[in-house]
Amino acid sequence: MQNATGLAETYIERWSAAADLSGPCPVRDVLDKIGDKWSMLLVMTLACGPKRFNELHREVPDISQKMLTQTLRDLQRDGLVSRHVFDTKPPSVEYRLTDLGHSLIVPFGQLIEWANQSMPSIAKSRVSFDKVA
Amino acid sequence: MQNATGLAETYIERWSAAADLSGPCPVRDVLDKIGDKWSMLLVMTLACGPKRFNELHREVPDISQKMLTQTLRDLQRDGLVSRHVFDTKPPSVEYRLTDLGHSLIVPFGQLIEWANQSMPSIAKSRVSFDKVA
DNA sequence: CGGGATCCCCCTTGATACTG
DNA sequence: CAGTATCAAGGGGGATCCCG
Numbered sequence A, B: 001m002q003n004a005t006g007l008a009e010t011y012i013e014r015w016s017a018a019a020d021l022s023g024p025c026p027v028r029d030v031l032d033k034i035g036d037k038w039s040m041l042l043v044m045t046l047a048c049g050p051k052r053f054n055e056l057h058r059e060v061p062d063i064s065q066k067m068l069t070q071t072l073r074d075l076q077r078d079g080l081v082s083r084h085v086f087d088t089k090p091p092s093v094e095y096r097l098t099d100l101g102h103s104l105i106v107p108f109g110q111l112i113e114w115a116n117q118s119m120p121s122i123a124k125s126r127v128s129f130d131k132v133a
Numbered sequence C: 001c002g003g004g005a006t007c008c009c010c011c012t013t014g015a016t017a018c019t020g
Numbered sequence D: 001c002a003g004t005a006t007c008a009a010g011g012g013g014g015a016t017c018c019c020g
Helices: A004-018 A026-035 A039-047 A053-059 A065-077 A099-103 A105-132 B004-018 B026-035 B039-047 B053-059 B065-077 B099-103 B105-132
Strands: A081-086 A092-097 B081-086 B092-097
Touching (some): A026 A039, A039 A065, A039 A081, A039 A092, A039 A099, A053 A092, A105 B004, B026 B039, B039 B065, B039 B081, B039 B092, B039 B099, B053 B092
């Protein structure tokens, strides 16, 4: 295991090597989902265990039914989430993270970690930037 | 240092604890930038060293002048990038990552790493999903 | 309960032209 | 070289209604 500086250089190196900026890179494709308004929120909400549709809706109140459905479908399409229908009445549908989906928690968590730690600096920077402008 | 499973649980735990989903959380705020079409691309492009405006434009050809300007301003506003004007003629402006900006490379790199490793699975999942539909 | 279908707004992005 | 200003288009996403 290398230190943080070494890691950074490793990533920079790899990026430079892979940086074929002509055409849509696969990385962009994944990043679009990360940055998408709801995907990661749902992934983290599902991280603590499987949940049903309306259960998710309750835990993430400000998402519309449409976007909840759509985002879940996209996550399922990418194999991050699996969908299980129980043929009861009324019907019950359970969503849960796949292994692949679960594997996203650590790298994504690192980013959250960074975000939380960096928030104060970012906030201060914004204030002083806006003050000048 | 814990193993991957322990780490995941740590992040899940923290997320649950912090999940005040009422109102815009700071995490969403940061995620918007990550997912934004150009921010991370520019950060990684600047990772290997400072660059001037048109130099950046050459290395990321498919960005428009407008978005390049705008994205750089946002990054500067957040304190991830610093802007240095050299009063020569013709004028020269150099952009470089701040320490804060540099600190993003590692967590972001982890995500890229995940993306690259998971691409095959995701691609396969998509194919089989679309086949059914 | 768990969605699908539709309408519509607005915000981001791109293209183009101009400037110090 | 390093931007700014303006206009037009596209699609992401919300609101609403409907269905099995």
